[in-house]
Amino acid sequence: xxxxxxxxxxxxxxxxxxxxxxxxxxxxxxxxxxxxxxxxxxxxxxxxxxxxxxxxxxxxxxxxxxxxxxxxxxxxxxxxxxxxxxxxxxxxxxxxxxxxxxxxxxxxxxxxxxxxxxxxxxxxxxxxxxxxxxxxxxxxxxxxxxxxxxxxxxxxxxxxxxxxxxxxxxxxxxxxxxxxxxxxxxxxxxxxxxxxxxxxxxxxxxxxxxxxxxxxxxxxxxxxxxxxxxxxxxxxxxxxxxxxxxxxxxxx
Amino acid sequence: xxxxxxxxxxxxxxxxxxxxxxxxxxxxxxxxxxxxxxxxxxxxxxxxxxxxxxxxxxxxxxxxxxxxxxxxxxxxxxxxxxxxxxxxxxxxxxxxxxxxxxxxxxxxxxxxxxxxxxxxxxxxxxxxxxxxxxxxxxxxxxxxxxxxxxxxxxxxxxxxxxxxxxxxxxxxxxxxxxxxxxxxxxxxxxxxxxxxxxxxxxxxxxxxxxxxxxxxxxxxxxxxxxxxxxxxxxxxxxxxxxxxxxxxxxxxxxxxxxxxxxxxxxxxxxxxxxxxxxxxxxxxxxxxxxxxxxxxxxxxxxxxxxxxxx
Numbered sequence: 001x002x003x004x005x006x007x008x009x010x011x012x013x014x015x016x017x018x019x020x021x022x023x024x025x026x027x028x029x030x031x032x033x034x035x036x037x038x039x040x041x042x043x044x045x046x047x048x049x050x051x052x053x054x055x056x057x058x059x060x061x062x063x064x065x066x067x068x069x070x071x072x073x074x075x076x077x078x079x080x081x082x083x084x085x086x087x088x089x090x091x092x093x094x095x096x097x098x099x100x101x102x103x104x105x106x107x108x109x110x111x112x113x114x115x116x117x118x119x120x121x122x123x124x125x126x127x128x129x130x131x132x133x134x135x136x137x138x139x140x141x142x143x144x145x146x147x148x149x150x151x152x153x154x155x156x157x158x159x160x161x162x163x164x165x166x167x168x169x170x171x172x173x174x175x176x177x178x179x180x181x182x183x184x185x186x187x188x189x190x191x192x193x194x195x196x197x198x199x200x201x202x203x204x205x206x207x208x209x210x211x212x213x214x215x216x217x218x219x220x221x222x223x224x225x226x227x228x229x230x231x232x233x234x235x236x237x238x239x240x241x242x243x244x245x246x247x248x249x250x251x252x
Numbered sequence: 253x254x255x256x257x258x259x260x261x262x263x264x265x266x267x268x269x270x271x272x273x274x275x276x277x278x279x280x281x282x283x284x285x286x287x288x289x290x291x292x293x294x295x296x297x298x299x300x301x302x303x304x305x306x307x308x309x310x311x312x313x314x315x316x317x318x319x320x321x322x323x324x325x326x327x328x329x330x331x332x333x334x335x336x337x338x339x340x341x342x343x344x345x346x347x348x349x350x351x352x353x354x355x356x357x358x359x360x361x362x363x364x365x366x367x368x369x370x371x372x373x374x375x376x377x378x379x380x381x382x383x384x385x386x387x388x389x390x391x392x393x394x395x396x397x398x399x400x401x402x403x404x405x406x407x408x409x410x411x412x413x414x415x416x417x418x419x420x421x422x423x424x425x426x427x428x429x430x431x432x433x434x435x436x437x438x439x440x441x442x443x444x445x446x447x448x449x450x451x452x453x454x455x456x457x458x459x460x461x462x463x464x465x466x467x468x469x470x471x472x473x474x475x476x477x478x479x480x481x482x483x484x485x486x487x488x489x490x491x492x493x494x495x496x497x498x499x500x501x502x503x504x505x506x507x508x509x510x511x512x513x514x515x516x517x518x519x520x521x522x523x524x525x526x527x528x529x530x531x532x533x534x535x536x537x538x539x540x541x542x543x544x545x546x547x548x549x550x551x552x553x554x555x556x557x558x559x560x561x562x
Contacts, residue, residue: 006354010340017342097338101398104302104332105355106324251305 004111007102011119020085025127027073027081032134035069040142063146066139067154067218070132074158074214082124082162083186086169088179089116090247095177100252110244113174117240120166128159147220154218157225161210164232165190167239174247207232253280255406255436256301260310263296263460270296272460273310278453283432285451286440289558293460294440295335298410301438302332314406328356331404335411337395341384345376345394348383349401356402370397373427388415396424407431409439413446425450444554458558471553479522480546483529484514486539495532501525516546 015021042065043058090113093099103109132155139146165186172185197208209228216223256278263271271293278284288294299305300312303323312319314326339348349367358366371377374393383394392415399407409428413421429450431437441447447454448468455465464471485492493515496502501521508514519525522545533540 003355003357006351009354010351014340014342093338097334097336098340099338100304100334101338101352101395102355104304104327104330104334105352105402106328107355108324252299 003105003107004115007107007111007115008118011115012122015119015123020123023085024078024081024123025130027078028127028131029134031070031073031077032131033138035073035135036066036138036142039065039069039139061142063139063143064219066135066143066146067151068215070135070151071154071158071214071218074128074155074162075211079162079165079190080187083165083169083190084183086120086166087173087181087183087186089120089170089182090173090243091177091179091182092173094250094252103252109248113170113244113247114240117166117170117243120170121163124162124166125159128155128162150218150220154214157210157217157229158214160229160232160236161207161214164207164210164236164239167236167243171239171243171246174243174250204228205231207235254278255280256284256312256314256438257316258297258301258310258312261297261300261307261312262309263293263300263305264308269460271300271307274457274460274462275310276455276462276465278436278438280436281433282453283428283437283451284439285447285454286438286457287442287444287447287454287554288440288457289442291459292457294457295410297457298332298408298438298440301408302330303327328402329405331399331402331407333392333395333399333407333409333412335414337391337398339383339386339391339394342382344380344382345371345374345386345390345397346380348394349398352398353401358402366401366403370400373397375423389417389420392416393420393424396427403435405435407435407437407439409437411441412439413441413443421446456554456557463557464553480516480518481522481525482508482514482516482542482544482546483540484508484511484542485533486541487513488536488538489513489515491536492532492538495536499525499528499532501528514542 039061043061046058088095090099093102099112103112132151136146136148136151139151168189169182169186172182173179176182176185193208194211196202196206197211202208203212204224205227207228209225210232213223213225213228217225254277256276258274258276261271261274261276262269274293274297276297286294286297296305300307301314301319303319303326306320315329317326319326343351346367349371350363353363353367368377371379371394374397376390376394376397379390383391386394392412396409396412399409412428413424416424425446428437428439432450432452439447439451452467453465454468454471456463456471483492483496489512493505496505496515496517501519501524503518503520505515505517508516517525529543
C-alpha cells in the first residue's frame with residue numbers, strides 16, 4: 001500500500017510536470033470555453049452568411065444547445081485525445097526501461113497498474129469538473145435560465161463512460177508493446193460500442209447505453225441509464241483487473 | 253552460504269535456447285563476475301533472477317527464496333542496475349533517489365541522508381538538472397547510486413561499466429571493490445579486465461551454457477592449459493617467429509606492441525620450449541634480450557574456453 005502511494009504520487013507529479021497536464025485538460029477547457037458562445041452565435045452567424053435563406057429556419061438558441069456543445073465535444077474530441085494520450089501509459093515505461101527500474105523494487109505490478117488508473121482518473125475528473133463549471137458559468141451569461149442539474153448528470157455519465165475507456169486502453173497498454181497499438185485497441189472498442197448501440201437491448205443493458213447518454217441527459221430528456229451505468233462500472237473494474245493480470249504475466 | 257542458486261535453469265524463446273541447464277552458485281560476500289560474450293545469456297539470467305521473466309525449466313533462488321513466486325521479499329534485499337538504466341527524464345537525480353527510497357519505505361531522516369551520501373558518491377551532489385539532460389555516464393552513476401539506496405544484501409549490476417569512459421570505469425570498479433565483505437555483488441560483463449580487477453569469483457557463460465565457475469586463481473590454474481612466454485631478441489625476430497611456428501610446442505604467437513623485436517608465444521609444453529629455444533637462437537645467430545613467462549590472464553582462460561569453435 002505504501003509503494004502504491006509512492007507510485008501514485010509519482011504518476012500525479014508526472015502529469016503536472018509533463019505534457020500530460022496540457023493535452024486532455026487543455027482540450028476540456030477549450031471545449032468549455034468555446035461551447036456556450038458557439039451555441040449562442042451559430043444561428044446569427046449562419047443568418048449573416050446565408051442572408052434570407054436561413055431566416056425563420058433556425059430556432060433561437062437555448063441552454064440546451066450550449067450543453068449539447070459540451071457533451072458533443074466530450075464524446076468526440078476529448079475521447080480521442082484521452083485514448084491517444086493514454087496509449088503508452090504502461091508500454092511506454094516498458095519501452096524506455098523505467099518499469100524495470102521500478103519493478104525490481106518491492107513493488108507489486110498490481111500497484112503499478114492501479115496507480116496509472118487512479119492518477120488518470122484524478123486528472124480526468126478534476127479537469128472535467130473544471131470544464132463543467134466553466135461551461136455552466138459561461139452558459140449563464142447567454143442563457144440565464146440554464147439549470148445546473150442536466151449538466152451535472154450529463155458530465156457524470158460521460159465520466160463513467162470515459163473511465164471505462166481508460167480501463168480498456170490500460171489493458172491494451174499492458175498487453176501490447178506499442179502505444180499506438182494500445183490506442184488502436186481503445187478506439188476500436190469505442191467504435192464497436194457505438195455501433196452496438198444500434199441494437200436496442202445493448203443500449204438498455206450495456207455500456208453502449210452510456211455512449212449517447214450524456215447528450216440526452218444534457219438536454220434534460222428522460223433516459224434510463226441505471227443498467228448501462230451499473231454494467232459500465234462492473235466492466236471497468238473487470239478490465240482494470242484484467243490489465244493487472246495481463247501485466248503480471250508479461251516478461252519485462 | 254550461497255546467496256544465489258540456480259539449478260538446471262533453462263530459458264527458451266521460440267527456437268532459441270537462451271539458457272541451457274545453468275547451475276550456478278554465488279557465495280555470500282563475494283564479488284562475483286558473470287562473464288560471457290554478447291548474446292551469451294547473461295541478461296536473460298539476471299532477468300530470471302529478478303523475477304522479470306520466468307524460467308522455461310529449472311529453478312532459481314535468492315536468499316533461499318524462489319525468484320518466480322517470492323519477488324517482493326527478494327526485491328526488498330536486492331539492488332539492481334540494468335544495462336541501460338531508464339529514468340523519468342523530468343525528475344532530478346535527487347528526486348529519483350527519493351522516489352526509489354520511498355518504494356522501499358525508507359523513513360526520514362534516513363532517506364535524506366542516504367540520498368545525499370549516494371549522490372555525493374556518484375559525483376552528482378548539487379546537480380539540480382532533470383535526468384533527461386544527463387550524459388550516459390551520469391545516468392550510469394545515478395543508476396548505481398539508486399541501486400544502493402536500500403543498502404542491499406545483494407547488488408546485481410548488468411554491464412555497469414560498458415557505457416563509461418576510462419576514469420568513470422575506474423571509479424565504478426573502485427566502488428564495487430569497496431563493497432567487498434559488506435554485500436554480495438553479482439555483476440555481468442564482457443569486459444575481462446574489469447572482472448579480473450575486482451572479482452574474486454567468476455562464472456563464464458557461452459551460448460546459454462555455463463562453461464566454468466570458480467575463483468579467478470582457480471580458473472587461471474586449471475583452465476589456462478597453456479603458458480605464454482615473451483621472447484625478445486636483439487634483431488631478426490621474423491626469422492625466429494618462422495622457426496618457432498614450426499615447433500610442436502607453439503600454439504600461437506602474437507607481436508608485442510611497441511617492441512618490434514619481441515613476440516608473445518603461447519606454448520603447450522613449457523619445458524620443451526625452454527630446451528629448444530637456445531638451440532634455435534644459436535642456429536639463427538640471434539641474441540636473446542628477454543625470455544619471460546607471462547601470468548595467465550583471465551582473457552587467456554576466456555579465449556581458451558569460449559573461443560573454441562568460433
